[in-house]
Amino acid sequence: MIANTLIAQSEFIGRRESFFAKMPINSLALFAAGKEVTRSNDTEFPFCQNKNFYYLTGFNEPDALLVLVKGNEKQEAILFCREKDPLQEVWHGRRIGPELAQTEFGFDQCFTLAERDALLPQYLEGKAELHYCHGVDAALDQQVLVWLSVVKSQAKQGKTAPTNIVDCAPVVHEMRLLKSDAELDIMRQANRISGAAHQRAMEKTAIGKFEYQIEAELLHEFARNGARHPAYASIVAGGDNANILHYTDNGDTLKDNELLLIDAGGELAGYAADITRTFPVNGRFSEEQKHIYQLVLQAQEVAINAIKPGATFAELNAAVCEVLTGGLLELGILSGDFKQLIAEKACKKYFIHGLGHWLGLDVHDVGDYQIDEERQQRRKFEPGMVMTIEPGLYIPLTDTQVDEKWRGIGVRIEDNILVTEQGFENLTVNVPKSIEEIEALMANS
Ligand code: GLY
Ligand code: MN
Ligand code: MN
Numbered sequence: 001m002i003a004n005t006l007i008a009q010s011e012f013i014g015r016r017e018s019f020f021a022k023m024p025i026n027s028l029a030l031f032a033a034g035k036e037v038t039r040s041n042d043t044e045f046p047f048c049q050n051k052n053f054y055y056l057t058g059f060n061e062p063d064a065l066l067v068l069v070k071g072n073e074k075q076e077a078i079l080f081c082r083e084k085d086p087l088q089e090v091w092h093g094r095r096i097g098p099e100l101a102q103t104e105f106g107f108d109q110c111f112t113l114a115e116r117d118a119l120l121p122q123y124l125e126g127k128a129e130l131h132y133c134h135g136v137d138a139a140l141d142q143q144v145l146v147w148l149s150v151v152k153s154q155a156k157q158g159k160t161a162p163t164n165i166v167d168c169a170p171v172v173h174e175m176r177l178l179k180s181d182a183e184l185d186i187m188r189q190a191n192r193i194s195g196a197a198h199q200r201a202m203e204k205t206a207i208g209k210f211e212y213q214i215e216a217e218l219l220h221e222f223a224r225n226g227a228r229h230p231a232y233a234s235i236v237a238g239g240d241n242a243n244i245l246h247y248t249d250n251g252d253t254l255k256d257n258e259l260l261l262i263d264a265g266g267e268l269a270g271y272a273a274d275i276t277r278t279f280p281v282n283g284r285f286s287e288e289q290k291h292i293y294q295l296v297l298q299a300q301e302v303a304i305n306a307i308k309p310g311a312t313f314a315e316l317n318a319a320v321c322e323v324l325t326g327g328l329l330e331l332g333i334l335s336g337d338f339k340q341l342i343a344e345k346a347c348k349k350y351f352i353h354g355l356g357h358w359l360g361l362d363v364h365d366v367g368d369y370q371i372d373e374e375r376q377q378r379r380k381f382e383p384g385m386v387m388t389i390e391p392g393l394y395i396p397l398t399d400t401q402v403d404e405k406w407r408g409i410g411v412r413i414e415d416n417i418l419v420t421e422q423g424f425e426n427l428t429v430n431v432p433k434s435i436e437e438i439e440a441l442m443a444n445s
Helices: 009-022 051-057 086-092 097-105 113-124 138-152 169-177 181-204 211-224 239-243 287-305 313-330 338-343 435-443
Strands: 027-032 038-040 065-070 075-081 109-112 129-132 164-166 235-238 259-264 266-268 275-280 386-389 392-395 409-412 415-419 424-426
Touching: 009 051, 009 065, 009 075, 009 097, 009 169, 027 051, 051 065, 051 169, 065 113, 075 097, 075 113, 097 109, 109 113, 113 138, 129 138, 181 211, 181 259, 181 266, 181 275, 181 415, 181 435, 211 235, 211 259, 235 239, 239 259, 239 392, 239 409, 259 409, 275 287, 275 409, 275 435, 287 313, 287 386, 287 392, 287 409, 287 415, 287 435, 313 338
Parallel strands: 027 129, 075 109, 129 164
Antiparallel strands: 027 065, 065 075, 235 259, 259 275, 386 415, 392 409, 415 424
């Protein structure tokens, strides 16, 4: 495979056109590819492309640089990438090289990285504005200053460098927030693969196994379906480990009468799934586990069913807090006056994270939440946005303020939801979620 075959080249070109349309005349924009990161000595972590760069190019090699030049009459998309090198390619893998990159990825011009430092000052010369996501790559930040100073050093020859440097990340982030049909197809597929992995994990769970053995089942199912890497480190948390939100040690054994919380998703063609399920290790929920699970599920359903264009995370969060507060009162985990508890945000003692987040090329995807002075997320949902909805309740073993029977229970349920014209589409379709569905699946495996 050379070019990205899941999203057409024309879509990447269209994204660059949209970005060009937002650039002022006589400006230049730079987007840098990711770098390989050393794991140890001469081995590297699996390469992960910079997501803004990927969004605008579909090009998946490290070290490349996209330059968008907008002049008075014409605009050009230029790529700098690694040159072809038979010796390097024998050792480290094929490179596309500038010639093929130009035809396969639809750039106006392509050059090798070796040509970058000579050409960039020429492109910058005479431009009024430089649009650049600074603060991501310190070495490139320095190099940009060098290119600018090269131009400035030629002031006596009448050459001028951009006087404004504008952070262009927000512009791309707003574009990324609204998914295209092609992106949504990939995200549906990433969810189907990740859902199958969660099902497999439920089927393979048994008392005495290690958490990492269940992690291996997830990774197996992701990879064999083309999601070669997890979108983030899988959380496989038995019992009280579920009360550590970003638990990734995954090294304990699974015990009878405990729950297992799994938060895991595969990355497909760059796009993340982010799914959580919580289920009993022995296949049957205890009474206490049922109460907490059912309450989280009810809260999640209330939030999901409220999703439609114009709704906000702030509204969903208020509805979820009402459900959780009412339920915790009934169970005797909270006590006092309902309205007072709502005003005090008392449920946040047990629901200790946000309700959800944007999802896309990044698992915590980009895009402004429009947070107001009360820290409420007021952004109105629009068709094409994808988010997670993931309420949870966490009662650690160390919480001596609640009856002992509740301690050590941690439950989160997380689905991936697309906003549609009519309301919503739940992308997380093939993972058991009700108590009956989970117990039935585990009874038969
Ligand atoms: N898996 C990270 C999260 O749910 O936000
Ligand atoms: Mn998650
Ligand atoms: Mn999430």
